[in-house]
Amino acid sequence: MRVIVWITEGTWPVGVDAARSHAPDDADIVLLHVTPADVPGAAHGAFAGLLGRGHGERDPGTQLEHLAAASADQLLAQAAQRLGRSCARVEREVVAAAGGADLLVLARDGDRTHLGPRSLGPASRFIVDHAPCPVLLVWPEPAPGIDTIPLPPPHPPHHR
Template sequence: MTAPTTVLVWITESTWPACVDAARERAPHDEVVLLHVSDDEVVAAAHDAYAGLLGRGGRPDRDPGGRLEALSGVAAADLLEAAAHRLGRPCELLDHHGRVEDEVVRAADGVDLLICARDGRIDRPGPHSLGRATRFVVDHARCPVLLVWPHGE
């Protein structure tokens, strides 16, 4: 008897439907893990901008970094829930924080397949059809990678 196959699906705001559909079609009996990664640099930039503009006298309760972090968490949970619903079967949900490409490569370590989507311009096939993070993941993941074209939804 063979061990169950684990498929990691990288969920992003703009390409998740195509990735989930690919998992549904190409891995109908495998264990599926849906991964979303929140880039903490955005929250840090908002905090730093607030601190820089108002100096040390700014009120912590008005720091937009905390509000952005809360909103990011809600948005990630909603996105993962929508992806799980579209998948239509039990799956594991992971919400990581950090440098996106590093987190995806780390999460892909030990899985049997990573599904992700091109995130560049569809009308421009070639190297520019992959964004920086996706290019890094494709180059560094230690597992097979299924790269799909996003579809408009």
């Protein structure tokens, strides 16, 4: 069995704990982190457009890329230590990585005060909707009560 655990900054411990609890001892576990490219990209663009013509060595985007990589390495190391067993560490697109998986573990990352679709952020919603394997979706803290389910949207009366 191959299990992918999506590691994100705010919710990684619960994903690792879920994999420890639900994956068999002989499972091939992959800890996956995706480093967003938008912040370093914006810094590269701003520097090139406004400040940095001819001074690539001072590009803050490069420093942000290095900081993001170091942060990802540290996060994956902490997750691997918490898992407490052999695992691979990967940094690439989550849906593509789940292509050969038997289970994908991820934690809710949206509004966690209510049950419902808004408990997933945009990236998690995309992954849940497109994952080519079963998904174990876990709450980072105890789930809110059933009374927090949003009311259904109003529907116009049917006319025949």
